[in-house]
Amino acid sequence: MAQNATTTVSRTCPAGSAGLRLQPATSLPAYAAAVHDLAARALAPNPFFMPEFLGPAIEALGNGHVSLALIGSRERLSFFAPVVQRASIAPLRWASVWTHPFAPLGTPLVDREQGQAVVSDLIDGIGTAGLRSLAIPELPVAGAFADALRKATAGGNATLLGTADRMRPVLNFTAQNRQVASVALVPRKRRKKLNQQLRTLDREGTVRLTTATSVADAEEAFRIFAALEQFGWKGRNGTAMAQDPAILRFAAEVVRGGAAAGLVSLDTLWAGDRPAACLIRLETGGLAIPWKIAFDEELARFSPGKHILLKASDRWCEDASVNRVDPVCDADSRILELLWKPEASLASREHYRTLIVSPDRAAARTQWLWVSAHDTARSIAKAAVRRVRLRQSKEADLRKQNSG
Structure with a gap:
């Protein structure tokens, strides 16, 4: 509201x-x-x-x-x-x-x-x-x-x-589906194409993934995230965090305090010394939320945003402490629709709504x-x-x- x-x-x-x-x-x-x-x-x-x-x-x-x-x-x-x-x-x-x-x-x-x-x-x-x-x-x-x-x-x-339902894409892990989760989640042809893109990106510079969990590393990774976001479509639309001092301060404090409490981690996908994409993750109580993502649009032909989400998805599939992933976005989110396999046993579109209660x-x-x-x-x-x-x-x- x-x-x-x-x-x-x-x-x-x-x-x-x-x-x-x-x-x-x-x-x-x-x-x-x-x-x-x-x-x-x-x-x-x-x-x-x-x-x-x-x-x-x-x-x-x-x-x-x-x-x-x-x-x-x-x-x-x-x-x-x-x-x-x-x-x-x-x-x-x-x-x-x-x-x-x-x-x-x-x-x-x-x-x-x-x-x-x-x-x-x-x-x-x-x-x-x-x-x-x-x-x-x-x-x-x-x-x-x-x-x-x-x-x-x-x-x-x-x-x-x-109220009327809204749909979201979510992942739910069980003891049964976790064993084949990584294979079942992303279609084989889609993963093959992404791997080909990754090998091509590697020619721009050695591809590697870093994960920031300490306060100092998380703050540095957030500065990278904010820069990527500002020089992307959100920056052109005037909605990047860096363009609103109050929002930038809010997100920076979330990253700082969240990293100290073990709530926030940041993944950065690199091509050599160049950051290609950055993902901010919130994880607590078995729930993982890929909160914010930004990528270098000059490298868009290599799909760095999909790659960093794919690597996060593979990690969640292997991490027994994560039993649910909620991207907190609508079911027609293009990047997730192109990545996750809807018919996979662990991926589904769930109903969300507003409930009103009163005596x-x-x-x-x-x-x-x-x-x-x-x-x-x-x-x-x-x-x-x-x-x-x-x-x-x-x-x-x-x-x-x-x-x-």
Whole structure:
């Protein structure tokens, strides 16, 4: 939801209160250790709600309007998520778990050992927290949290409504499919063509991959990423991180803090001493997110972006600590569509949607109507942007052909 149309939701509650509480975002440092502890035993992971990501995001994008929804105490939490409430409709007391273009995953952190009880407490606490309904956007429909919501509202004591689905490409690993994952994921002919491109790129300079995990290495790799992005199509469109000081500072802080916490890694594909592509990865609790990617467009004929994603995909296939990969992008993402094999047993297109829950059916219905209209408008706008980018890409390819 629009970041500039929100207002703070904050109530003062006892520190040891067991019910749902909404605290100001400034209290995040005080709860950081408890959030880390909860993340280690969460029903489902969400790296965007880790303090190392959430803190810089609130500072850069929250406009002072983000609150922290939690159940538990500073010593031990059982529920945690950032929330916002739209200022224009504040009297209606709707709230939404906070997602934004840099963090499109709304799954709250919930204690998995008490999952169903915590979700019931969440629903019961909506009213006592001063709200009438709560929306959870960008939520995997088949996920554990959505399932717990459905079970908690099955008895009719609360209303649960969902907006139209959006599809995402994801990878899910099991003990059975991991053994053949790398072979099954990328079609043989596609991998053969990519290997041929890689050998050709090697003539430009020895191809190698480096992975930055330490703070110093991650910061250096991020500078490379920012430069590649700025001199690519995002730079031409004015949307590169380096062109917005606040966004650049936010991303740099995420990389710095995330690397220190083991949350962030950066892969760089080199052709000799020339960086060809860079990938920023977020990984926690078995979930891997290829967050941002940039590549040298002068080397586009070698598909460096596909190569770095292929190498990351092969690593995830071999890494037993990763059981799910969510690229947090739409299912028609061109680079993933050209790389992953849709019919592979571990690759699928999953349903994501916004779920609205409330003890008051009328409140849930009203918020559902507003969210549905908002989502429709956003989908139309994104489709228009994709058409413009596709046209620009085709025009750029045509200019290259004519100049050659």
